[in-house]
Amino acid sequence: MTTDNRFTDREALGFNKFESRYRPFWWEEYCGYDSSQSLHRLRRLVSKDELPPVIALIGPPGTGKTSLGRTLQAWAFCQQPVHPDRGCGTCNACRSIRRDPACHRSSEWRVEYDGANDSVDYINREVDHGCGNLSRALFQTNEEFASTRGVVVVIDEFHRIRNDQQEKLLKRIEDLDCINFVLMTTHKDKIDPAILDRLALNCFYFNDPSIDGLKEHLCLIANRNNKKLEADGAVLIAQQCKQKMRSCISAMKELCLTNSETITKSDVEELFGIVQTNSDKTGDIDVAFI
Ligand SMILES: [Zn+2]
Helix, strand or coil, X not given: CCHHHCCCCCCCCCCCCXXXXXXXXXXXXXXXXXXXXXXXXXXXXXXXXXXXXXEEEECCCCCCHHHHHHHHHHHHHXXXXXXXXXXXXXXXXXXXXXXXXXXXXXXXXXXXXXXXXXCHHHHHHHHHHCCHHHHHHHHCCCHHHHCCCCEEEXXXXXXXXXXXXXXXXXXXXXXXXXXXXEEXXXXXXXXXXXXXXXXXHHEEECCCCCHHHHHHHHHHHHHHCCCEECHHHHHXXXXXXXXXXXXXXXXXXXXXXXCCCEECHHHHHHHCCCCHHHHHHHHHCCCCCC
């Protein structure tokens, strides 16, 4: 895939919602992460089929960890794996992982837990005895699962699990060589230091995408909607959204509804309620579309 092909044909592929059309799904779509060694390292490991059994994605909210989890799941679960490092995007598994509501077997391909809602006992029980989606993925060798590369289990908000429980879970899952676990956290300081030591090189750190990267991404979104976004307007969106990809995409959803072909900086100022004569107040406007 070349740069020019990013985010094309998304509707034809079944990415129906605006937000899902422009959220990164394939590696080259993570605009603004050029300086992220973690992203490059992860992609290298995946392309050589050397993803460690347990990895941790660490970074503030909105830095693409959830999207990356889906990129990894699609790579592993894809039923038509034709690329060494990514899912096809169109098979049942890929469509389910990227939340396509038209996918009729949606839940079966997701193996995700949330440290805030799912107890360690519950996760351990699934790991030990196999039930629910994990069971299907691990213990059933039907045609659909047989064609996949493996199983990637995502545990979000890992820091919400108590420290002693984190250790209990990690000990258990380290022994499972047939599954890759992706632990995600926004609070490295709440992870047991002993666990961080054990994960060592398998921690991957993410920060907000760069303004330049977001600018490129937003201009690309405008282009895919047959519009032109002024560069200073794109920078303003990135700044107002505090460099959070999700908020930026929501802002673009609104801006692409305008009738004019060009989205100007003043369109952006209007959206964010920026009064030019009182520019002192422009820095603290929050966006909460989704
Ligand atoms: Zn696929």
